[in-house]
Amino acid sequence: MTREITAEPLTVEAFAPFGDVLDASGTPDKIINEGLCGRHHDRARLDFGPEGRAGISIFNAEPRSLPYTLTLMERHPEGSQAFLPMTGHPFLVIVAPDANGTPAKPRAFLTAPHQGINFHRNIWHGVLTPLFAPGVFAVVDRIGNSANLEEVLLDPPYVVVPTSA
Numbered sequence: 001m002t003r004e005i006t007a008e009p010l011t012v013e014a015f016a017p018f019g020d021v022l023d024a025s026g027t028p029d030k031i032i033n034e035g036l037c038g039r040h041h042d043r044a045r046l047d048f049g050p051e052g053r054a055g056i057s058i059f060n061a062e063p064r065s066l067p068y069t070l071t072l073m074e075r076h077p078e079g080s081q082a083f084l085p086m087t088g089h090p091f092l093v094i095v096a097p098d099a100n101g102t103p104a105k106p107r108a109f110l111t112a113p114h115q116g117i118n119f120h121r122n123i124w125h126g127v128l129t130p131l132f133a134p135g136v137f138a139v140v141d142r143i144g145n146s147a148n149l150e151e152v153l154l155d156p157p158y159v160v161v162p163t164s165a
Helices: none
Strands: 003-009 019-022 030-032 037-039 053-061 068-075 081-085 091-096 107-110 116-119 135-143 150-161
Parallel strands (some): 003 150
Antiparallel strands (some): 019 116, 053 135, 068 150
16 A cells, blocks of 8 residues: 655745755845856755754765655754755655654655755655756755664655646
8 A cells, every 4th residue: 555645846835844945046135246146145044953064965866756656754853954956957855744753744846947955954854856867966964973864664655646737
């Protein structure tokens, strides 16, 4: 038995309970560099806790396709985690509210090209799920000595399907 969820477009409003949408849409907050660069200022709430620091890593994930079977969710109780695609391809983002220490029913989002996301601290989310090769991302997250990962296997799994529209 599987459970089904439908992937929806990633919007600032829909994703707000889980994190931040990172993109350069709309009017820049400021024009800099002699008028040649628009700055979209302070778009993510980064949180590395009192014992952590920011680190930038490069991830290269295998592409997946829809329908996608979701079997694992994870969260990082000590820090936020931002994913910035290094290609123009959209990717799948899966999140869930907390239900007494385990993920509640997930929601799935499809990013638009050139959108990134930032998961807030302690938000349940699926693994990095690019839909096209190469699945290369810059990741900004917490670097520290304490454990910062909780994982839950989903039984039964969910199947993420594309929007029918």
